[in-house]
Amino acid sequence: xxxxxxxxxxxxxxxxxxxxxxxxxxxxxxxxxxxxxxxxxxxxxxxxxxxxxxxxxxxxxxxxxxxxxxxxxxxxxxxxxxxxxxxxxxxxxxxxxxxxxxxxxxxxxxxxxxxxxxxxxxxxxxxxxxxxxxxxxxxxxxx
Amino acid sequence: xxxxxxxxxxxxxxxxxxxxxxxxxxxxxxxxxxxxxxxxxxxxxxxxxxxxxxxxxxxxxxxxxxxxxxxxxxxxxxxxxxxxxxxxxxxxxxxxxxxxxxxxxxxxxxxxxxxxxxxxxxxxxxxxxxxxxxxxxxxxxxx
DNA sequence: ATCTATAATGAGAATCGTTCTTATAAAGGA
DNA sequence: TCCTTTATAAGAACGATTCTCATTATAGAT
Numbered sequence: 001x002x003x004x005x006x007x008x009x010x011x012x013x014x015x016x017x018x019x020x021x022x023x024x025x026x027x028x029x030x031x032x033x034x035x036x037x038x039x040x041x042x043x044x045x046x047x048x049x050x051x052x053x054x055x056x057x058x059x060x061x062x063x064x065x066x067x068x069x070x071x072x073x074x075x076x077x078x079x080x081x082x083x084x085x086x087x088x089x090x091x092x093x094x095x096x097x098x099x100x101x102x103x104x105x106x107x108x109x110x111x112x113x114x115x116x117x118x119x120x121x122x123x124x125x126x127x128x129x130x131x132x133x134x135x136x137x138x139x140x141x142x143x
Numbered sequence: 144x145x146x147x148x149x150x151x152x153x154x155x156x157x158x159x160x161x162x163x164x165x166x167x168x169x170x171x172x173x174x175x176x177x178x179x180x181x182x183x184x185x186x187x188x189x190x191x192x193x194x195x196x197x198x199x200x201x202x203x204x205x206x207x208x209x210x211x212x213x214x215x216x217x218x219x220x221x222x223x224x225x226x227x228x229x230x231x232x233x234x235x236x237x238x239x240x241x242x243x244x245x246x247x248x249x250x251x252x253x254x255x256x257x258x259x260x261x262x263x264x265x266x267x268x269x270x271x272x273x274x275x276x277x278x279x280x281x282x283x284x285x286x
Numbered sequence: 287a288t289c290t291a292t293a294a295t296g297a298g299a300a301t302c303g304t305t306c307t308t309a310t311a312a313a314g315g316a
Numbered sequence: 317t318c319c320t321t322t323a324t325a326a327g328a329a330c331g332a333t334t335c336t337c338a339t340t341a342t343a344g345a346t
Contacts, residue, residue: 017342019294038332050296055333060294071214076332092269103267109259116252117278124246125283126235134277135260140268160313162323181303193325198304203323219303 003030003085007066014064021049025057026066026081034100035070035078068130072100083130090133096142105133146173146228150209157207164192168200169209169224177243178213178221178234211273215243226273233276239285248276 004018007026011018028044029036036044038054045054058079061067067079072093078100080086088110092101105113113133121128147161150169154161171187172179179187185197201222204210209228213221215236221243223229231253235244248256256276264271 017293019341021295050298051332052297052334053295056295059334090263092264092267094269095272101267101269103263105259105263112255113259113276116248116256117276120233120246120248120276121235121278121280124235124244125286126237126244126278126280127286128278128280129238130279132277132279133256133260134275135264135269135271136273136275137264137269137271143268143270160322162312164324193327194303195305195326196324199324202305 006085010066011060011064016060016064021053022057022061024049025054025061029067029079029081032080034102035072035080037076037078039076041079070100072098091135092139093134093136094139094142095136096138099139101139149228153209154203154207159203159207164196165200165204167192168197168204172210172222172224175223177245178215178223180219180221182219184222213243215241234278235282236277236279237282237285238279239281242282242284244282 004023004026008018011022024045025041028041032044038051038058041058042049042051042054058067062069062079065082066085068082070078070080070091072078076098080102083089086102087104089102089104092103094100113131117128117131120126147166147169151161154165167188168184171184175187181194181197181201184201185192185194188197201210205212205222208225210222211225213223213234215221223245226232229245230247232245232247235246237243256274260271260274263269
C-alpha cells in the first residue's frame, strides 16, 4: 500500500481530513532524508503556506501518529515520518552544524538493543514505546 | 577529589571564575536526579537569582564542559552534570509528564553499545563524542 | 446541485523559552 | 588602594511556537 493511502486511512481513523496542505507537508517530509524543522519545511514547500498553517498541520500529523518530533539542539524541533511509515532507525546528531542523519543498524544488533531496552524498562517499571540510540559527535562535513 | 574541587579546577583551566552564582547552579544540579530545565532550576534555587544570570551561568558551565544540555520534549532544554562528573548513563523519557530519569546499564551491555556506536559512526565517517540510549515511554506514575 | 454544519485555513497577535544589551558591582593584580 | 577585567542584574529583544478569530473549504443531508 502506498504511503499516501496508509496516511489517508490513519487520518480517517482519527476523523480528520487528509487535506491538500497536509499532503504537501507529508510529501516534503517523505522527500527528505532526516528530520526537518518547521522553518526548513517552510523553505522546502515555499512561502505559499503560512507558518501557522504549517505548524497546525504538523500538530495534527503528530497527534495522529504520522510524524514524530525529534528534539535536537538549539531549542528547535524537527519532524520526521513515524517509524511505522519510515522504518526504525537511529540518529547521528552533529554538535557543530546541528544536522541529524538517520541510520539503520543491522538486525542482530537491533535485537540486542531491543532486549536491553526491555530489560532496563522492566527494572524501572517503565513502559517502553520507542527507543533510539542518539549518537552525538561531528559529522563528516564538520570534522 | 570532591565535585566542587574538580569543577573549580576545570573552570580555572578555562580562565573563568567559580563564583557564588555558578556554585549555586552546580549544587542544584548535583542535588537533582535527572536533567533540570532553567525554569526548574530557578524554582529550586529561589527567585533571588534572575533568570538571565541563571542562563548565563548555564552557558558558561556548558562551554567548559561541566554541564551538558539534554533536549527533551516541548522545546525545552534540560541540563545535567557532564558524564565525567556524574557518570555515563542513559535516559527514560516519559511521553506523558515529560520527566527524564537517568539509568545506568550493566558494564557488559555498555561495552556492546559502545562498540556498536563506534561501528555505526565509522560507516558514516562520523566522529562520535557521546551517545545515549533514549527510551521513550510511560513512567510508572503515568501508567 | 444546493444547503448546512463542521472542520481547516490565513493572517497576525500573543506567548514562551532563551539571548542580548547596558549599566553596575565584584574580583584579582599592579 | 587603584585599575583593569570579569561577572551580575534588570529588562528589552529575539526566535520558535501557539493562539485567536474571521474567512474559506469540505462532507453529508436535502
